[in-house]
Amino acid sequence: xxxxxxxxxxxxxxxxxxxxxxxxxxxxxxxxxxxxxxxxxxxxxxxxxxxxxxxxxxxxxxxxxxxxxxxxxxxxxxxxxxxxxxxxxxxxxxxxxxxxxxxxxxxxxxxxxxxxxxxxxxxxxxxxxxxxxxxxxxxxxxxxxxxxxxxxxxxxxxxxxxxxxxxxxxxxxxxxxxxxxxxxxxxxxxxxxxxxxxxxxxxxxxxxxxxxxxxxxxxxxxxxxxxxxxxxxxxxxxxxxxxxxxxxxxxxxxxxxxxxxxxxxxxxxxxxxxxxxxxxxxxxxxxxxxxxxxxxxxxxxxxxxxxxxxxxxxxxxxxx
Amino acid sequence: xxxxxxxxxxxxxxxxxxxxxxxxxxxxxxxxxxxxxxxxxxxxxxxxxxxxxxxxxxxxxxxxxxxxxxxxxxxxxxxxxxxxxxxxxxxxxxxxxxxxxxxxxxxxxxxxxxxxxxxxxxxxxxxxxxxxxxxxxxxxxxxxxxxxxxxxxxxxxxxxxxxxxxxxxxxxxxxxxxxxxxxxxxxxxxxxxxxxxxxxxxxxxxxxxxxxxxxxxxxxxxxxxxxxxxxxxxxxxxxxxxxxxxxxxxxxxxxxxxxxxxxxxxxxxxxxxxxxxxxxxxxxxxxxxxxxxxxxxxxxxxxxxxxxxxxxxxxxxxxxxxxxxx
Amino acid sequence: xxxxxxxxxxxxxxxxxxxxxxxxxxxxxxxxxxxxxxxxxxxxxxxxxxxxxxxxxxxxxxxxxxxxxxxxxxxxxxxxxxxxxxxxxxxxxxxxxxxxxxxxxxxxxxxxxxxxxxxxxxxxxxxxxxxxxxxxxxxxxxxxxxxxxxxxxxxxxxxxxxxxxxxxxxxxxxxxxxxxxxxxxxxxxxxxxxxxxxxxxxxxxxxxxxxxxxxxxxxxxxxxxxxxxxxxxxxxxxxxxxxxxxxxxxxxxxxxxxxxxxxxxxxxxxxxxxxxxxxxxxxxxxxxxxxxxxxxxxxxxxxxxxxxxxxxxxxxxxxxxxxxxxxxxxxxxxxxxx
Numbered sequence: 002x003x004x005x006x007x008x009x010x011x012x013x014x015x016x017x018x019x020x021x022x023x024x025x026x027x028x029x030x031x032x033x034x035x036x037x038x039x040x041x042x043x044x045x046x047x048x049x050x051x052x053x054x055x056x057x058x059x060x061x062x063x064x065x066x067x068x069x070x071x072x073x074x075x076x077x078x079x080x081x082x083x084x085x086x087x088x089x090x091x092x093x094x095x096x097x098x099x100x101x102x103x104x105x106x107x108x109x110x111x112x113x114x115x116x117x118x119x120x121x122x123x124x125x126x127x128x129x130x131x132x133x134x135x136x137x138x139x140x141x142x143x144x145x146x147x148x149x150x151x152x153x154x155x156x157x158x159x160x161x162x163x164x165x166x167x168x169x170x171x172x173x174x175x176x177x178x179x180x181x182x183x184x185x186x187x188x189x190x191x192x193x194x195x196x197x198x199x200x201x202x203x204x205x206x207x208x209x210x211x212x213x214x215x216x217x218x219x220x221x222x223x224x225x226x227x228x229x230x231x232x233x234x235x236x237x238x239x240x241x242x243x244x245x246x247x248x249x250x251x252x253x254x255x256x257x258x259x260x261x262x263x264x265x266x267x268x269x270x271x272x273x274x275x276x277x278x279x280x281x282x283x284x285x286x287x288x289x290x291x292x293x294x295x296x297x298x299x300x301x302x303x304x305x306x307x308x309x310x311x312x313x314x315x316x317x318x319x320x321x
Numbered sequence: 322x323x324x325x326x327x328x329x330x331x332x333x334x335x336x337x338x339x340x341x342x343x344x345x346x347x348x349x350x351x352x353x354x355x356x357x358x359x360x361x362x363x364x365x366x367x368x369x370x371x372x373x374x375x376x377x378x379x380x381x382x383x384x385x386x387x388x389x390x391x392x393x394x395x396x397x398x399x400x401x402x403x404x405x406x407x408x409x410x411x412x413x414x415x416x417x418x419x420x421x422x423x424x425x426x427x428x429x430x431x432x433x434x435x436x437x438x439x440x441x442x443x444x445x446x447x448x449x450x451x452x453x454x455x456x457x458x459x460x461x462x463x464x465x466x467x468x469x470x471x472x473x474x475x476x477x478x479x480x481x482x483x484x485x486x487x488x489x490x491x492x493x494x495x496x497x498x499x500x501x502x503x504x505x506x507x508x509x510x511x512x513x514x515x516x517x518x519x520x521x522x523x524x525x526x527x528x529x530x531x532x533x534x535x536x537x538x539x540x541x542x543x544x545x546x547x548x549x550x551x552x553x554x555x556x557x558x559x560x561x562x563x564x565x566x567x568x569x570x571x572x573x574x575x576x577x578x579x580x581x582x583x584x585x586x587x588x589x590x591x592x593x594x595x596x597x598x599x600x601x602x603x604x605x606x607x608x609x610x611x612x613x614x615x616x617x618x619x620x621x622x623x624x625x626x627x628x629x630x631x632x633x634x635x636x637x638x639x640x641x642x643x644x645x646x647x
Numbered sequence: 648x649x650x651x652x653x654x655x656x657x658x659x660x661x662x663x664x665x666x667x668x669x670x671x672x673x674x675x676x677x678x679x680x681x682x683x684x685x686x687x688x689x690x691x692x693x694x695x696x697x698x699x700x701x702x703x704x705x706x707x708x709x710x711x712x713x714x715x716x717x718x719x720x721x722x723x724x725x726x727x728x729x730x731x732x733x734x735x736x737x738x739x740x741x742x743x744x745x746x747x748x749x750x751x752x753x754x755x756x757x758x759x760x761x762x763x764x765x766x767x768x769x770x771x772x773x774x775x776x777x778x779x780x781x782x783x784x785x786x787x788x789x790x791x792x793x794x795x796x797x798x799x800x801x802x803x804x805x806x807x808x809x810x811x812x813x814x815x816x817x818x819x820x821x822x823x824x825x826x827x828x829x830x831x832x833x834x835x836x837x838x839x840x841x842x843x844x845x846x847x848x849x850x851x852x853x854x855x856x857x858x859x860x861x862x863x864x865x866x867x868x869x870x871x872x873x874x875x876x877x878x879x880x881x882x883x884x885x886x887x888x889x890x891x892x893x894x895x896x897x898x899x900x901x902x903x904x905x906x907x908x909x910x911x912x913x914x915x916x917x918x919x920x921x922x923x924x925x926x927x928x929x930x931x932x933x934x935x936x937x938x939x940x941x942x943x944x945x946x947x948x949x950x951x952x953x954x955x956x957x958x959x960x961x962x963x964x965x966x967x968x969x970x971x972x973x974x975x976x977x978x979x980x981x982x983x984x985x
Contacts, residue, residue: 219423222424224377225377225409225413225414240427314426316426316473317426
């Protein structure tokens with residue numbers, strides 16, 4: 002098992018190297034340092050100003066190792082990313098790692114509740130719906146799930162801000178304060194929107210899993226030995242359904258670290274999502290590169306953890 | 322004494338606006354300690370009869386009419402919790418597919434313990450002790466270690482032994498065995514049949530044995546009921562039904578079995594195939610494939626005709642023959 | 648070739664393609680029955696989608712000249728839809744079916760004719776909403792035209808031929824899949840630049856992986872099937888096997904994936920619109936521009952309602968059709984990811 006995990010990690014490492022190469026091609030070869038400089042300074046900037054900007058940001062060296070093996074941007078890019086030496090923002094020269102540290106707390110305080118509450122709610126709702134499969138409760142549940150999936154998150158946010166914050170005045174429209182006494186007031190609405198906008202897709206997926214599980218032979222056996230429906234659902238169906246559910250949950254892990262772009266920027270939460278939105282608006286490619294890299298890193302680690310949890314959830318899985 | 326008596330059972334599934342009756346007026350009984358074999362081709366409603374008795378018909382199907390009396394109590398009118406106390410305690414069931422009938426993520430011992438503790442107030446250690454004993458009785462070698470095995474670690478035969486141990490854990494009055502050997506290798510089949518015979522003797526459990534294998538019937542059954550198209554077409558002692566089959570379907574079924582056709586005869590087949598439930602004829606269900614069709618077979622369902630002590634046949638042709646004979 | 652000529656040509660091609668598909672479906676019993684079943688289950692949804700497609704096509708047929716427009720607009724190509732709404736531009740906001748402008752209460756050029764009112768620049772909101780249909784279908788269509796061939800080519804060759812090629816394709820898929828989808832999309836658009844093609848290309852790059860994973864798995868399974876083995880034993884060439892036996896057996900997966908992918912693409916575009924890198928004239932853009940109008944007093948609600956409803960109704964219809972299609976064509980393979 003240890004050997005398997007090591008191999009899995011090694012492949013994950015390879016994928017991270019691939020991601021870094023992809024980012025390099027995208028942000029150095031497709032959008033060249035000249036493009037980046039021009040976007041930062043404007044189309045009309047004079048050539049010597051562009052050169053100066055490139056020199057200041059370390060973009061004035063050759064791109065590829067075959068141009069200069071000792072001093073090229075590709076190796077530099079790898080070296081810096083892998084040592085978490087992210088450098089400064091292209092937009093305002095603030096160290097990116099400082100920004101990350103500042104934003105992480107706010108992001109996590111938003112994403113963890115959404116992740117946990119949303120996940121639990123999704124599983125519970127779909128268990129409930131699957132419990133009533135082939136009845137109108139089930140069809141209603143699926144209908145509502147598809148309905149919820151067809152609404153743009155923009156509309157959820159705008160609608161919630163207008164209805165709950167502006168008309169009903171239950172919560173502030175936006176803002177953030179890390180003080181534990183008031184943080185909930187600011188987080189309640191974005192967390193609610195985050196859960197509602199995601200629960201439709203979860204419900205539809207988990208329901209399929211549970212309905213499929215409940216038509217299996219072992220479920221019939223459990224009923225034949227006299228287990229009640231509730232016990233059948235919780236002790237047998239849920240336990241077996243965990244395996245496909247885990248797969249879906251992992252895909253959401255990077256979201257914990259990259260924050261939610263829209264929620265944070267609409268609700269004025271100074272997290273990593275807002276940071277990314279600012280980077281997009283300010284053509285700050287250096288920050289964007291780092292965010293994609295961190296997201297990919299979180300995903301790869303999450304995948305290895307999923308494999309590990311598979312072997313805990315399913316005795317048939319042996320990691321080899 | 323009859324432990325189980327099923328009368329005029331009707332089970333239906335919705336199909337568009339109508340309902341299709343996959344079980345259409347089945348009546349059976351089971352004497353204490355005897356084995357009744359329920360025989361027929363696939364799709365004739367054998368398994369659905371068993372599931373109807375336990376009220377486990379998968380949705381959206383449901384039992385629409387009839388009575389299922391367990392020692393005089395009508396199971397169909399029991400409240401849901403009371404029915405739960407019948408399942409696994411008074412009537413147990415084992416299934417055709419031992420491969421998939423056990424929960425893949427739970428240890429097999431735990432699954433038997435669950436069956437015991439659902440019906441009796443015993444602690445886990447006591448239930449586990451009993452499970453171990455049951456495993457030994459079910460002929461599971463190295464029983465102690467096998468308690469903690471997962472289903473995928475056991476062979477098909479061992480899994481079926483676990484299923485049997487689970488079914489007998491609470492000493493039920495009736496055991497429904499739905500094709501218990503079909504999915505197993507031939508050598509294992511014989512062992513499982515032997516085990517069922519032993520347990521029947523030791524526990525005195527009445528068995529409703531569902532099978533399409535006449536060889537299994539011959540091994541285990543006291544009486545036989547033949548089903549076709551959701552109805553019982555012939556019923557009687559094993560020797561009567563296998564020895565002097567009266568219904569054209571039973572005759573055809575036996576003629577097509579290698580063990581029962583005489584040595585020189587070519588194996589005969591019944592012409593045509595079993596039609597799907599939606600296309601079942603209104604009168605006698607066998608009408609479309611029968612060699613001895615009479616004018617009213619198509620429109621009228623045949624009534625029971627006694628052809629011997631406890632031997633009944635549902636066939637117009639047989640009825641008119643007997644009517645003419647005396 | 649100018650944009651409106653290309654657009655007209657594409658409409659013509661789609662028309663021919665539609666007829667060809669119709670003929671094929673008429674001849675092929677399986678597809679005919681599947682589509683009939685789909686029609687039986689999802690009549691309303693299909694009609695709704697039909698209306699959107701019709702509007703989008705009408706908005707794609709455009710030419711220069713004609714009508715009584717002056718100034719710059721006279722030299723621009725205007726579509727059939729544009730011509731219907733000709734000469735109705737007002738000065739600024741007006742409420743649905745109003746006779747006077749919203750602020751100031753001045754008489755309108757076309758009183759009581761603006762079904763959904765006008766926006767801040769006096770443009771008819773119903774007109775703009777109808778035009779959004781073309782943008783939404785363009786996103787789905789062009790992206791699919793990029794993603795589906797790519798996914799099929801790589802997925803089938805990786806799954807069917809395996810070996811080193813499979814390793815490479817799998818690595819590329821893992822790499823792309825490990826980056827958070829929205830961030831990857833944004834990164835691509837920022838690097839490639841803004842524009843219809845760039846956005847569709849970026850959406851294509853982020854969405855081919857899902858379909859590729861499915862086709863790879865299916866091709867891998869099909870390779871082992873008896874009739875494919877039999878064809879190989881008879882000496883049929885590998886390419887011919889892929890063409891005759893593998894690809895036709897993937898078509899239903901492609902169609903289901905396409906339909907289920909569609910709503911995701913349109914929703915992603917709405918997010919891009921908020922970030923200022925979406926397509927011009929999309930509903931996402933309308934929503935983004937209209938969200939501040941909710942804080943005006945009195946509230947301007949018709950812009951966001953019109954765009955939001957148009958987006959919602961299309962996606963709902965597409966999602967319902969997608970679910971039904973999956974049930975009819977393939978109840979088992981496609982469960983995850985989509």
